[in-house]
Amino acid sequence: MPLLEVTNVTKKFSGLVAVNQVSMTVESGQIVGVIGPNGAGKTTLFNCIAGALPPTSGSIMFNGREVAGKKPYEICKLGITRTFQAVKPFGSKTVLYNTMVGAFAQTKHLHEAEHNALEVLKFLHLDHKKDIVSKSLTLPERKKLELARALATKPKLLLLDEVMAGLRPSEVTDMLPIIRKINEAGVTIVIVEHIMQAIMNLSEKIYVVNFGKKIAEGVPHDVVANEEVIKAYLGDEYVATQH
């Protein structure tokens, strides 16, 4: 049984079809990438899985349970946690405080939450910043904090919404092993990303969406050679020059 099975999910915003009959399967332990041009519907698809938006139709099975239409906090309790493309730290609070908010999903005791949060921060090499107020962090640090908070909830499935957007190439190179390390610790990951280098490097399987529709799926190597994908990214005229 796959960990996550999305079947024919559609999301309409009064006439506009943002996600159109998209299906995808994620096996436990995988890193799966979702790519597509701007406005392709990647984040909307994410929002449907994470519960921020209810899908108009279709089914989302997680661990054998239907989660379509559930609220974000219910979905988090079931084991799916997401990060946000535009990072949303609790700005006036410290890094540790932020991470403890995540850790409280697993415990109601302050000390246990603090202990677990510190472990996550150490895992991400962010523990030396634990007393820094989160709004004074740099962007890569905020992205890491976003990860730390999500990890502290101990998810089975982590949805990463463009965690590398806005980072410099060297910072992207730093981030890749962290994501791989999280995966090796047993967390299944679905990642939406624009940065091809990152997603090709990480994913076992890639789904490509354009205009709300899935146009390709497969291993990274095959996907980049796919005509539809090249059209979507570079325009029709580039297809010919490839051959």
Add this chain to the structure above:
Amino acid sequence: MHKLLNQKPVVLVMTALLLLGLFLLPILVTSPTLMQIFILVILYAYFTSTWNFVGGFAGVLPLGHSAFVGIGAYTSTVLLQTYGLSPWFGMLAGGLLAALVGVIIGLPTLKLRGAYFALATIAVGEGIRVLVENVKEIGPFKINGPSGISIGLSENSFTALQFDTKAPYYYIILIMLILVLLLTYFMMNSKIGYYLAAGGEEPEAAEALGIKVSRYKVIAMAISCFLTALGGTFYAQLILYFYPKSILGLDMSYEIAFIALIGGRGTILGPILGALLLRPVSELTRIYIGDMLPGLHLVIFGLILIIVMRYYPKGLVEPVTHILNKYVIRRFSKTDDLKTNSAADKAD
């Protein structure tokens, strides 16, 4: 508990001295007028601290909290006058009723953000005042519409919550304030506190981390309204005569919010600093120029608020803790640290 006492010794000593001073105050101050001002300072610090549960930690700005002061005052008073029940019992009943009303109001309104919630609470608060002004009696309970209720004098006793002197009132409200501050401290250091702060600051991120934000806000609202109403009963027994405008009006709601904003929202010390600064202003303007310019104190509050927000957007608690840290705590801690270390060694 150990975390509460696990402060720097100089902080503990300062707190102990402050408490000692506060408990000895009625012995040193004999003027009833002055005592009344002290009582009101503490009462407003109490109201603001209870307001803080929603206004400070849940990230919204309630501007109708006098409704809950009024519910506390009216409930205990009508129970006393109709059935002769002790105000202490009425206090509890008023608290429960206020919590219920708070939850009913909070369920739809706490989903609103920013100014919309503030406007909704003003509307509800004013609605309750107008309602009370236009109703002479509810069932067996006489509330006398706009002319209000005066509580008959009774014997000087704890059960009747009426005293000849000011000192007992002072001690009661002081203890109530200390208990609320302790509750605030424990809430800030618990899951509820973390969840409230998270939901107040970034509701979307909080929900993604498994927090049902609206539920925690409603819990905060219930706690806040319950505690505010307890203070309302105390206030009624202190002044013995009140009418809708005096106890349900926007003046009081605004004053509570002003105290919180100027002192520092979402902090333990903020309501106390704010009340210490603003309460005397409103008492003194009322005593000396209240006839000529009623409501002048609100103008002065506004000015103070503008100045404080300009320089210390987090409230006066920011510079005050800074000064305390820099000039008192650090200076005395150097020598104290050595002492505590050796003391800790012995304790081990």
